[in-house]
Amino acid sequence: MQLAELRGNSQYADRAFRALAIGAAGLVLVILGMIAVVMTRRAWPALGGSFFTSIRWSPADGIFGALPFVWGTLYTAAIALLLAVPVSLGVALFITQVAPPWLKRPMVYLVDLLAVIPSVVFGLWGVLVLSQHAGLGRSFLTAGIILAIMITPIITSLAREVIETTPASEKEAALALGATRWEMISASVLPHSKGGLVGAVMLGLGRAMGETIAAALVIGSALGQVTLNPFASGNSMPAVIANEWGEADASHKAALIALAVTLFVITITVNLIATTIVQRSMKRSRGV
């Protein structure tokens, strides 16, 4: 009797939970879809043929070419990854494999502390120290360095957690076979955590591409720059949006929204690629 009552109740609870869970999951999709639809609609007038190919951005003439900004976003993010990934992986390996136990906690704490510094502080520091004292000017490189510092804690803490999931048995097996510490890391730790590490790097990439204020302050806001020269001033999509929105008229606003849509699409693509890589490598490591 009691059991039956209990069952009856739990059935309702179960249904309610199901509805709640589905609703929550659906809500995320709806929000994402609404953002995409509304933004694309408002960006539509600007998404003409030359939007992605023209290097001219001239509100006075009504010509809006996004190519230099797309380039600036990708180039600074690439510089940031180039600088941040080796450092982050090094720190993560140090914390998990090398550091004496008493140093682990303070190191983790320090790295996490980097993550909570507001981006505008990084930006101002970049302007005052990197641009002026270090003489780097406002350039792709300055922006790349700032972004690298900003994404290091994210990549590090994710990488650390991934690396820590390596089973002790695998590490001990390698050591038992006479492997040195580096051989143990390269033979058992890295292969085991490859998928997770790629995911960590991709998340860092997403953050680097979307970073607005710090980039806007140090990138130089130069137009028409599609160049590999890291010391040249340039511009990135989020920086342009932040800088020009306030005084933009209708067609200019549409072009800025089109930039936002472009950024949105690129970020989603990067994340999809990251997920695919992670899943594939997880499958592989399970299969072996």
Next chain:
Amino acid sequence: MKKLIAFCTLAALCAAGCGKKKDEGSGAAPAADDKAVPAKPAESGQVSLNASGSTFQKPYQEIAIEGFTKSHKGVTINYGGGGSGKGRQDLADQVVDFAGADSPYKDADLAKNKGGDVLYFPILLGAITISYNLDGVDKLQLSPATIAKIFQRDIKKWNDKDIAADNPGAKLPDADIVVAHRSDGSGTTDNFTKYLDKTAKDVWRLKSGSTVEWPADTQAGNGNPGVAQIVKSTKGAVGYVDLSDAKASGLHFASIKNQAGKYVEPSSDTASAAGAGIEVKDNLLFSALDPQGDAAYPITYQSWVIAYAKQSDATKGAALKSYIRYLVTEGQSQLKSLDFAALPKNLADKAVAQIDKIQVPGAQ
């Protein structure tokens, strides 16, 4: 549950604290008790006006609000800044009671204003300086065509023959010119480029607007202080900066050749002189750029307060009218200390006369 209560308390505390801070910022400290009912024109005659827009006129708004609310207890005014474009948009959407702007609505956008016809009240004039950083050169003279060539990178050295021609007898160093401009969309850029478009028509190629196509080998800073900072810290730099920021940063600035052919230094007085030589339309729209008169500084621009002609709330409308009156009369004497220029008398009179066009329900 405990956590929730703690959170709510915290939120409430924060809200109270933040509210207080805002009031201090807008200079309405004595009216601290009114805060409990902010937006309601309550029976006691309390009213609050909200505004946003031009950052150029913000220093004046802040001082004027302080002065006005001292004599008008119960009135709270918040001026939010955010740029002329934001001010015009906010007023069009009726989320503010008035807007500050350095340039008027475009004709095509007027129809989108939800509250009907708008009125423009000029409140101040100000000078845009050509500030520079050049060792050993304390005095510099520039003509419009030379400025245009410098800012579009036709001239890249300080001892160029065009600059030398503007400065007979001066010793100019063989130094590279570094051009600094705004990275953000700005009314200052709009007026500066309009000035060049007007006075150096044959030379200037970048057209005009709140953002223009600056050459790639130039530097950009955020806001007037950002440009001032580049000029201050870079040898050979030149940039356009409004007078108060240029003075605050201790920059040198050039004398500019005006319509009468005289080289005039930017100052509160020469900007005022510019106001005397301008043509004003019936709706009080005008441009102070490139005015007539020997003493007029040519790169002078203006800022308006924009409000709807038809006010729907009697208390608010009355407060708005008396505040605008303060801005164009009593408040004008404060402008000089802020390195702005007061309106010339005839323009101030027209602005006062126009206040009567604001219709308030119940009045008349």
